[in-house]
Amino acid sequence: MLIRAGFEISFQVAQPTPMLALLSVHPSRNSDLRAPGTIRGHPDVTMRDHLDRFGNICTRFTIPAGGITLATSFVIEDSGRHDRRAPGGPQQSIECLPDDVLIYLLSSRYCETDRLMQLAWNNFGHYTSARDRVDAVVDFVHRHIAFGYEYAHSGRSAHDAYEQGVGVCRDYAHLAITLCRCLNIPARYCTGYLGDIGVPKVDLPMDFSAWFDVFIDGGWYTYDARHNEPRIGRILMAQGRDATDTALTTAFGPARLTGFSVHTDEVQSIWNNDNDISDRELLPAYC
Structure with a gap:
C-alpha cells in the first residue's frame, strides 16, 4: 500500500x-x-x-x-503488514548479545533502570520467555498511564510517568523501555509517523508518534504500549536510547x-x- x-x-x-x-x-x-x-x-x-x-x-x-x-x-x-510479534522460547543470555546491542540495556536520560529495577522483577520476573515478559510489560504500561496531550512534559522520565500515571506516547515508550531493560531485554526508542490506517479514525490532532523495539532471539521487534495492539503503516524517522537521541x-x-x-x-x-x-x-x- x-x-x-x-x-x-x-x-x-x-x-x-x-x-x-x-x-x-x-x-x-x-x-x-x-x-x-x-x-x-x-x-x-x-x-x-x-x-x-x-x-x-x-x-x-x-x-x-x-x-x-x-x-x-x-x-x-x-x-x-501488522507489527511482528517476537518469537517465544527462553530469553537470550546477556553473554550472547551482540556488542552494539548492549547499550540498549543501560540506563539513559529518560529511562532510569536503577529506580524501576525492583518494580520490574517483582511484577515480571516470573515469566520465563522474553516475549511473555514484553507482553506483560506492555499490558501493564498501557493500563497504568492515562493518555492526554495536556499531560505532555519534556522533562518527564520513565519513573515520573510511573509515579504520575499520566503522559503521552513518549512516556508510554520510556516506561516500557525501562522495564524491559531492567529485565535484561534490550529496548530502543523509536519515533516517526503512525496514522489511523487500518483502525477507526481518532478525533485528535495528528502528531508524530513514539514506540519501541526490543531485541529478542537475534532480531528487533516493534511494540507500542500506548495502543497495545499491532498496527500497520509505521514510518520510522529516528531511533536511539530514548527521546534525547531522537x-x-x-x-x-x-x-x-x-x-x-x-x-x-x-x-x-x-x-x-x-x-x-x-x-x-x-x-x-x-x-
Missing part, C-alpha cells in the same frame, strides 16, 4: 539560530520511498545532512532572524514554535495521466 506523509513546522527567532533536526525518513526505509522526502525551508536556507551514531539522518541549518517554516511531503510504499528539533538558542501540522494518509496512486509524480499531491502548501 502507499502512504502519503509529511509535516509543516514553523519557528520564530529574534536572531540567526542554528538548529539540528531529525525529521527525515530513516535510511532503513529509503528503498520504500516512491517520492522523495526532501525537507524544504521557507525562506530557503542551506541544509546539510549527516548520519549520527544510531544511523539517523540529522539535518543542520541556521534559522534566519525572524523565523522559518520547515516542510516536506512524500509517498512511501508499505507492506501493510529529538525532532534542537535549537541552539531561543526559538518559539509557532506552527505544527503532520499528515499521514493512505493513497491509491501517485501517478498522473502522464505517468509522472503529481507535484500538486506532493509539494508542501507554501510552494
Whole structure:
C-alpha cells in the first residue's frame, strides 16, 4: 500500500539560530520511498545532512532572524503488514548479545533502570520467555498511564510517568523501555509517523508518534504500549536510547514554535495521466 506523509513546522527567532533536526525518513526505509522526502525551508536556507551514531539522518541549518517554516511531503510504499510479534522460547543470555546491542540495556536520560529495577522483577520476573515478559510489560504500561496531550512534559522520565500515571506516547515508550531493560531485554526508542490506517479514525490532532523495539532471539521487534495492539503503516524517522537521541528539533538558542501540522494518509496512486509524480499531491502548501 502507499502512504502519503509529511509535516509543516514553523519557528520564530529574534536572531540567526542554528538548529539540528531529525525529521527525515530513516535510511532503513529509503528503498520504500516512491517520492522523495526532501525537507524544504521557507525562506530557503542551506541544509546539510549527516548520519549520527544510531544511523539517523540529522539535518543542520541556521534559522534566519525572524523565523522559518520547515516542510516536506512524500509517498512511501508499505507492506501493510501488522507489527511482528517476537518469537517465544527462553530469553537470550546477556553473554550472547551482540556488542552494539548492549547499550540498549543501560540506563539513559529518560529511562532510569536503577529506580524501576525492583518494580520490574517483582511484577515480571516470573515469566520465563522474553516475549511473555514484553507482553506483560506492555499490558501493564498501557493500563497504568492515562493518555492526554495536556499531560505532555519534556522533562518527564520513565519513573515520573510511573509515579504520575499520566503522559503521552513518549512516556508510554520510556516506561516500557525501562522495564524491559531492567529485565535484561534490550529496548530502543523509536519515533516517526503512525496514522489511523487500518483502525477507526481518532478525533485528535495528528502528531508524530513514539514506540519501541526490543531485541529478542537475534532480531528487533516493534511494540507500542500506548495502543497495545499491532498496527500497520509505521514510518520510522529516528531511533536511539530514548527521546534525547531522537529529538525532532534542537535549537541552539531561543526559538518559539509557532506552527505544527503532520499528515499521514493512505493513497491509491501517485501517478498522473502522464505517468509522472503529481507535484500538486506532493509539494508542501507554501510552494
